[in-house]
Amino acid sequence: xxxxxxxxxxxxxxxxxxxxxxxxxxxxxxxxxxxxxGESLAGEVLELRAHQGIVDYExxxxxxxxxxxxxxxxxxxxxxxxxxxxxxxxxxxxADPSLGGVIAAGLSGPRRVYAGAARDFVLGARxxxxxxxxxxxxxxxxxxxxxxxxxxxxxxxxxILGVITEVSLKVLPRPRAEQTVRLELTxxxxxxxxxxxxxxxLPISGGAWWQGSAWVRLSGAPPAVRSAREGIGGEAIxxxxxxxxxxxxxxxxxxxxxxxxxxxxxxxxxxPPLSLPGEPLIDWGGALRWYADPAADADVRAVASAAGGxxxxxxxxxxxxxxxxxxxxxxxxxxxxxxxxDPHGIFNPGRLLAGL
Amino acid sequence: xxxxxxxxxxxxxxxxxxxLSREEERRPYECDGLTVFRQLPGVVVLPRTEQQLQQVxxxxxxLKVPVVARGAGTxxxxxxxxxxxxxxxxxxxLNRILEIDAHERIARLEPGVPNLRVxxxxxxxxxxxxxDPSSQVACSIGGxxxxxxxxxxxxxxxxxxxxxxxVRGYTMEGEPLELGGRAPDGPGLDLLALAIGxxxxxxxxxxxxxxLIPRPPCAQLVMASFADVHSAGTAVAAVIxxxxxxxxxxxxxxxxxxxxxxxxxxxxxxSAAAILLIEADGTPEEVADQVREIEQVLRSxxxxxxxxxxxxxxxxxxxxxxxxxxxxxxxxxPDYYCMDGTIPRRHVGExxxxxxxxxxxxxxHCMNVFHAGDGNLHPVILFDANDHDSWERAERFGxxxxxxxxxxxxxxxxxxxxxxxxxxxMCVQFSPxxxxxxxxxxxxxxxxxxxxxxxxxxTLARCAEYGRMRVHxxxxxxxxxxxx
Numbered sequence: 001x002x003x004x005x006x007x008x009x010x011x012x013x014x015x016x017x018x019x020x021x022x023x024x025x026x027x028x029x030x031x032x033x034x035x036x037x038g039e040s041l042a043g044e045v046l047e048l049r050a051h052q053g054i055v056d057y058e059x060x061x062x063x064x065x066x067x068x069x070x071x072x073x074x075x076x077x078x079x080x081x082x083x084x085x086x087x088x089x090x091x092x093x094x095a096d097p098s099l100g101g102v103i104a105a106g107l108s109g110p111r112r113v114y115a116g117a118a119r120d121f122v123l124g125a126r127x128x129x130x131x132x133x134x135x136x137x138x139x140x141x142x143x144x145x146x147x148x149x150x151x152x153x154x155x156x157x158x159x160i161l162g163v164i165t166e167v168s169l170k171v172l173p174r175p176r177a178e179q180t181v182r183l184e185l186t187x188x189x190x191x192x193x194x195x196x197x198x199x200x201x202l203p204i205s206g207g208a209w210w211q212g213s214a215w216v217r218l219s220g221a222p223p224a225v226r227s228a229r230e231g232i233g234g235e236a237i238x239x240x241x242x243x244x245x246x247x248x249x250x251x252x253x254x255x256x257x258x259x260x261x262x263x264x265x266x267x268x269x270x271x272p273p274l275s276l277p278g279e280p281l282i283d284w285g286g287a288l289r290w291y292a293d294p295a296a297d298a299d300v301r302a303v304a305s306a307a308g309g310x311x312x313x314x315x316x317x318x319x320x321x322x323x324x325x326x327x328x329x330x331x332x333x334x335x336x337x338x339x340x341x342d343p344h345g346i347f348n349p350g351r352l353l354a355g356l
Numbered sequence: 357x358x359x360x361x362x363x364x365x366x367x368x369x370x371x372x373x374x375x376l377s378r379e380e381e382r383r384p385y386e387c388d389g390l391t392v393f394r395q396l397p398g399v400v401v402l403p404r405t406e407q408q409l410q411q412v413x414x415x416x417x418x419l420k421v422p423v424v425a426r427g428a429g430t431x432x433x434x435x436x437x438x439x440x441x442x443x444x445x446x447x448x449x450l451n452r453i454l455e456i457d458a459h460e461r462i463a464r465l466e467p468g469v470p471n472l473r474v475x476x477x478x479x480x481x482x483x484x485x486x487x488d489p490s491s492q493v494a495c496s497i498g499g500x501x502x503x504x505x506x507x508x509x510x511x512x513x514x515x516x517x518x519x520x521x522x523v524r525g526y527t528m529e530g531e532p533l534e535l536g537g538r539a540p541d542g543p544g545l546d547l548l549a550l551a552i553g554x555x556x557x558x559x560x561x562x563x564x565x566x567x568l569i570p571r572p573p574c575a576q577l578v579m580a581s582f583a584d585v586h587s588a589g590t591a592v593a594a595v596i597x598x599x600x601x602x603x604x605x606x607x608x609x610x611x612x613x614x615x616x617x618x619x620x621x622x623x624x625x626x627s628a629a630a631i632l633l634i635e636a637d638g639t640p641e642e643v644a645d646q647v648r649e650i651e652q653v654l655r656s657x658x659x660x661x662x663x664x665x666x667x668x669x670x671x672x673x674x675x676x677x678x679x680x681x682x683x684x685x686x687x688x689x690p691d692y693y694c695m696d697g698t699i700p701r702r703h704v705g706e707x708x709x710x711x712x713x714x715x716x717x718x719x720x721h722c723m724n725v726f727h728a729g730d731g732n733l734h735p736v737i738l739f740d741a742n743d744h745d746s747w748e749r750a751e752r753f754g755x756x757x758x759x760x761x762x763x764x765x766x767x768x769x770x771x772x773x774x775x776x777x778x779x780x781x782m783c784v785q786f787s788p789x790x791x792x793x794x795x796x797x798x799x800x801x802x803x804x805x806x807x808x809x810x811x812x813x814x815t816l817a818r819c820a821e822y823g824r825m826r827v828h829x830x831x832x833x834x835x836x837x838x839x840x
Binding site: 058059060061062063083106108112113116117119120127129133135136137139140141142143144145146147148149150152153155156157161172173174176195196198199200201220221222223224227266267268269270284287288308309310312323324325326327329330331333334336337339340341352353 | 457458459460461462481482483503504506510511514515517518527531532533534535537538539540541542543544545546547549550552553554558569570571572573593594596597599600601638639641642645646698699700701702727729730731732765766767768769770771772773774778781782785786787789790791793794796797798799800801803812813
């Protein structure tokens with residue numbers, strides 16, 4: 001397996017070096033489940049799926065290291081066998097995503113604001129750069145402040161700085177107990193309650209609202225979950241139905257996601273309801289709000305900015321790009337970083353930022 | 357440019373008392389918490405407002421004068437060692453708590469706010485700021501951001517990078533910059549992750565937004581003794597493997613307990629080769645459950661004695677020994693040198709034994725305190741700074757420990773930073789291409805290279821020189837480490 005992985009990696013290095021020499025744009029592809037995500041898809045496809053396999057997993061270290069092409073399902077199965085999991089709950093869209101794609105996109109599921117985001121669990125990464133060099137940043141340890149935190153920078157970079165060939169992630173033990181409750185609340189009351197309960201220290205690991213119902217997931221030590229459940233009230237949901245609901249939310253499989261135009265707004269967690277027509281799907285205890293098919297004249301970006309957040313056009317045609325525009329000073333820093341890591345602009349051109 | 361001219365340029369817009377140029381005024385700024393590195397700064401500025409700070413940067417950028425930022429000066433790697441011809445920019449007077457939103461559970465802070473003051477201010481709401489470096493009474497939030505500081509509760513509650521939501525500040529060119537914020541996962545690259553732990557090389561932070569969390573209603577400490585360090589190490593792994601994430605998991609070896617006990621009177625078992633301090637926090641029921649589990653695991657891992665704190669006073673007394681470990685070193689020896697390597701937990705025993713062998717070789721004593729839960733070692737090497745040979749041996753001893761950490765898959769610094777202290781060790785941990793990537797990041801933020809120059813990223817020449825020296829001395833045994 002090691003020899004095979006080395007051979008695959010050697011071939012990737014060859015391909016990337018050649019592309020750098022000939023200034024051939026490359027479109028990095030794991031499982032291709034997130035082709036919809038990003039500004040544009042351009043370049044010759046560079047398949048990364050073959051570079052796969054778990055390199056190291058020692059449950060007592062709480063760290064797993066795997067190659068970029070490793071299917072997420074394989075990683076989750078390995079962790080589950082030891083009662084552990086990826087606490088950022090990466091979403092999967094349709095087929096089985098690759099670890100490289102999960103980290104390059106940097107998306108996180110319902111536990112985002114409670115357990116941390118994908119980037120919070122990245123401990124180290126290996127990067128194949130434009131000139132074919134393999135760099136290692138971070139490591140397999142919990143605390144590491146040697147050098148700039150490039151491995152976290154790669155999380156969410158959509159491959160524009162190079163090929164993430166290997167990632168080390170912090171993993172956590174699965175909570176001993178979990179209980180989901182549903183309450184009938186307005187959106188405003190739900191967001192207010194999620195924040196209030198969090199401030200009280202209740203062991204919340206999911207806070208979502210949809211169509212008049214607030215869903216609260218409690219995770220942790222059995223006594224803590226029990227007493228929180230009594231404090232919150234509401235209707236207890238059986239484990240299977242709860243799992244189905246959180247999975248559908250995590251993987252964007254609720255009916256709302258069949259809409260043609262979907263916006264994803266990231267806001268301060270306690271932001272009041274927005275002045276947008278239509279009801280949102282709320283996640284992350286209020287910090288994430290999905291809107292389907294808003295009125296044609298709604299200026300979603302302006303509304304998000306006014307509320308202290310940003311808006312991402314998840315699906316459908318956005319007026320000025322998919323991602324919320326960056327302030328000029330940040331856009332300039334992006335350009336300077338890109339020029340230095342990828343001087344000929346071969347990696348995923350235009351995917352994270354138009355023209356970059 | 358002459359220092360007097362720099363001071364004059366700064367005095368055109370800063371009040372007299374914000375610019376220190378006389379030698380006796382500059383002297384207190386010549387070092388940070390790592391006192392073996394000293395350099396008198398050219399000029400010291402202490403702006404009172406963000407606007408003044410921006411003006412300082414604009415002026416220094418125009419005059420091409422290096423700028424070194426300083427928080428409370430408690431850093432342990434010489435990260436704020438001044439530049440002889442540069443400006444030392446103290447953020448100490450930017451020390452207001454701008455906002456605490458108890459409902460959203462965030463605080464907005466100026467960089468000079470001391471770490472502990474955040475938790476004190478949030479206490480009325482039942483909230484606190486989790487990262488708790490041992491210098492938390494004094495160290496500032498701005499410095500914590502620069503160093504990505506940790507503390508004893510990182511395993512469960514994370515480092516600074518996990519608890520800071522956003523920063524505002526300025527580039528060296530004086531341009532305002534906002535990274536991250538109250539809304540999670542904004543567009544673009546995660547530049548906030550780069551800024552945190554960037555040791556003052558990328559930007560100057562003027563506002564930090566942190567996450568506050570509810571103070572757990574109850575905490576209890578388990579103290580376990582082990583007859584040898586190996587079984588203590590195994591016990592640590594067993595706790596984690598048992599699915600337990602304690603609030604803190606600390607180890608002290610016999611030399612450390614012997615050093616602190618005479619004046620901390622913590623009640624440590626001085627016959628044990630190593631003790632573990634394991635804290636459970638949460639509701640009383642949760643804590644009772646977890647303490648029971650921890651006791652079980654430790655017993656099967658061979659703990660010789662096991663005690664559980666019976667009161668808050670006892671819990672704090674047991675902690676007091678650990679928290680006073682470094683001052684205790686100061687009682688044993690004129691000077692001490694605290695290392696900060698991190699290793700995969702499973703190698704704890706091995707590393708402690710290797711350190712014991714090094715003690716003999718360098719003819720210096722070393723006591724070990726250890727954030728065992730995160731594999732972060734703090735070997736404390738005792739030496740005498742008045743004896744130059746003693747310091748040289750201490751420095752080489754420290755470097756060898758760090759090389760061993762790298763060799764075992766760890767890192768040269770877990771929470772103290774590189775600063776000037778670990779520049780040589782950076783040559784060991786990173787390849788030339790990796791160091792070039794760090795330089796590229798630096799250039800992107802600070803093309804003129806004026807912010808904290810000479811820190812964090814060693815030059816090629818320095819690494820070449822260090823490589824030659826190591827071969828020449830032949831004192832370092834890790835011949836199998838990759839060379840450059």
